[in-house]
Amino acid sequence: MNDSHIYVGLDIGTTSIKALVCEDVKGELRVVGVGTQPAGGLSRGVIVDIEKTxxxxxxxVRQATEKSGIKIDKVIVGLPANYLQMTEVHGMITVANQGQPREIINQDVIDVASAAMTQNLPPEREVIDLVLRDFAVDDFNKIEDPRGMVAVRLELRATMYSGPKTIVHNTKKAVALAGLQIQDLVVAPIATGFELLSDGEQDFGTVLVDLGGGQTTTSIIHDHQLKFAYVDPEGGNLITHDISTVLNTSQRNAEQLKRDHGYADSRQASDEVQLAVDVVGKNQPVNYSEKYLAEVIEARVRQIFERSQKKLQSINAPQLPGGVVLLGGVAILPGIKEIASEYYDGNVKVYIPDQMGVRHPSFALAIALCKYEDDLRDVDQLLKETVHQEGNFASVVHQVVQQAAQTSAAPQPTRRPAPSRPAPQPSQPEAQAQEQPVDNQPTKKKKKNPFSNFFNNFFD
Known part of the structure; x- marks a missing residue:
C-alpha cells in the first residue's frame, strides 16, 4: 500500500472490528473496501487479550484486502477515550539568529511543540496527541501555519491529550502482532468530532454520543476542539444481555432479535406482531410480542441516556447550538432519536454515512479515521512527529523503530510510526472515562451569557 492517497481506518470495537479502505480521488474520499469481523479479546472497549484481538x-484486514484489491500494511487506529485527559499547553522559543529575525522552518515548529509538552505526566500515562489551536509570531497571533514567516519569537497554543499506557500499549501491540504498521493513533471522539460534524457544529458546540457495543462515549466538540469526554461502561451488549435474561433465550438469539425486530421506542412497536423465540428448556418456541421486546430494549436505552445526561448536568453543560449527534451501532435502533430527545436539549440526529456499502452508524468511526488522516496538514504532521520524537510512540517492533528514526530525520514527516517502549502496567480498571478541565490561560472578561459557567470551566 504505497499510494499516499489510500487510507485504512481500523475501528477496534468491543463487538466487531472494522477495517475500512478509502481512496482520495481528486479531493473526494471514496470507500473501496471494507472488512468486518466479530471482535475478540475486548471488554467494554478495552483490549484484555492481545492475541485474540x-x-x-x-x-x-484480510477481508478488506480481498474486497479492495489493495495490499494493506499500515492502518489508522482509533483509540477509546477511557480515562482521557486534556490539558491546554503553551510553548515559546526564540527564532532569531544572533538577534536577527529569520524565517521559521519545520524544526522550529517541532521545537516549540516540544517546549509546550514539557509537563510531567504520571508514569502510567502517556501523551497520545497534540492538537493545534494556533501559533503566535512575535506580536501576531491566530496564525495557523507560521513556516516561511520572519520572526524573533514563536509561540504555540495546543491541546495535549494523554491516556493510560495500558490502553495505548495493548492497542499498539495487538496491531503489531497482526503484522501491521500504525500510521496514526487517533482518539475516537477527535476523529468523529472533527470529521463528521459541520464547521458550524464544531465551532458553536455539539454533543456527540457514540453508542457502542461495550460502552457509550459522550463528548463535546466546541471551538474546533474536543473539550470533554466521558465513557460509560454500558452499551449495546447490555441490551442483548437484558433480552437474553428476560426472554430466557441465548445471547445469539437475543442479538438477532435486537437487530431484526428491536425498537428503542416501544411506542413504535406493535403489540399484535408476534415473535417466535427459542427459549431455554422449552421444546417449542414461545411467542413474545414485538412491543414486549421493545419495552425490554427501551428500559436499557433510557438508562444509558440518563447516565450520559446526568454527567453533562454535573459539569453544567449548556444547551449547545449544534445539538446532539448519535452514532455507533446502537444508534440504528428505530425510535432512538425520539428517546434521546427526551434527555438532551436541542436538536437530535443520527449520523449515517452516505458512502455505498457502509450506510450504518457503526461505520462512523472507521470513516472518520480515514477522513481525519486525509485532512491533516503538514503542520499538523509536525506536531504528531514531535509526540513520537519525545518517546511516546516508540515501536514494539524493531522494523517500525527503524522507520521511526528515518521519519524523524525527514524535514516534513508524513507518517506516524508505531510504538517502541512497551512497559508492563497494572491491570486496567473498569472502563470509565476520567474527564479533566482544560487549564485556562488568563483571558479578558466577557459579557455573561448562559454558557459562561460551563465555558469558564472547560473552554477558553
Whole structure:
C-alpha cells in the first residue's frame, strides 16, 4: 500500500472490528473496501487479550484486502477515550539568529511543540496527541501555519491529550502482532468530532454520543476542539444481555432479535406482531410480542441516556447550538432519536454515512479515521512527529523503530510510526472515562451569557 492517497481506518470495537479502505480521488474520499469481523479479546472497549484481538484484526484486514484489491500494511487506529485527559499547553522559543529575525522552518515548529509538552505526566500515562489551536509570531497571533514567516519569537497554543499506557500499549501491540504498521493513533471522539460534524457544529458546540457495543462515549466538540469526554461502561451488549435474561433465550438469539425486530421506542412497536423465540428448556418456541421486546430494549436505552445526561448536568453543560449527534451501532435502533430527545436539549440526529456499502452508524468511526488522516496538514504532521520524537510512540517492533528514526530525520514527516517502549502496567480498571478541565490561560472578561459557567470551566 504505497499510494499516499489510500487510507485504512481500523475501528477496534468491543463487538466487531472494522477495517475500512478509502481512496482520495481528486479531493473526494471514496470507500473501496471494507472488512468486518466479530471482535475478540475486548471488554467494554478495552483490549484484555492481545492475541485474540490481533487475530480478529488480521481477519478484518484480510477481508478488506480481498474486497479492495489493495495490499494493506499500515492502518489508522482509533483509540477509546477511557480515562482521557486534556490539558491546554503553551510553548515559546526564540527564532532569531544572533538577534536577527529569520524565517521559521519545520524544526522550529517541532521545537516549540516540544517546549509546550514539557509537563510531567504520571508514569502510567502517556501523551497520545497534540492538537493545534494556533501559533503566535512575535506580536501576531491566530496564525495557523507560521513556516516561511520572519520572526524573533514563536509561540504555540495546543491541546495535549494523554491516556493510560495500558490502553495505548495493548492497542499498539495487538496491531503489531497482526503484522501491521500504525500510521496514526487517533482518539475516537477527535476523529468523529472533527470529521463528521459541520464547521458550524464544531465551532458553536455539539454533543456527540457514540453508542457502542461495550460502552457509550459522550463528548463535546466546541471551538474546533474536543473539550470533554466521558465513557460509560454500558452499551449495546447490555441490551442483548437484558433480552437474553428476560426472554430466557441465548445471547445469539437475543442479538438477532435486537437487530431484526428491536425498537428503542416501544411506542413504535406493535403489540399484535408476534415473535417466535427459542427459549431455554422449552421444546417449542414461545411467542413474545414485538412491543414486549421493545419495552425490554427501551428500559436499557433510557438508562444509558440518563447516565450520559446526568454527567453533562454535573459539569453544567449548556444547551449547545449544534445539538446532539448519535452514532455507533446502537444508534440504528428505530425510535432512538425520539428517546434521546427526551434527555438532551436541542436538536437530535443520527449520523449515517452516505458512502455505498457502509450506510450504518457503526461505520462512523472507521470513516472518520480515514477522513481525519486525509485532512491533516503538514503542520499538523509536525506536531504528531514531535509526540513520537519525545518517546511516546516508540515501536514494539524493531522494523517500525527503524522507520521511526528515518521519519524523524525527514524535514516534513508524513507518517506516524508505531510504538517502541512497551512497559508492563497494572491491570486496567473498569472502563470509565476520567474527564479533566482544560487549564485556562488568563483571558479578558466577557459579557455573561448562559454558557459562561460551563465555558469558564472547560473552554477558553
Amino acid at each position: 490481533a487475530h480478529a484484526i488480521q481477519a478484518a
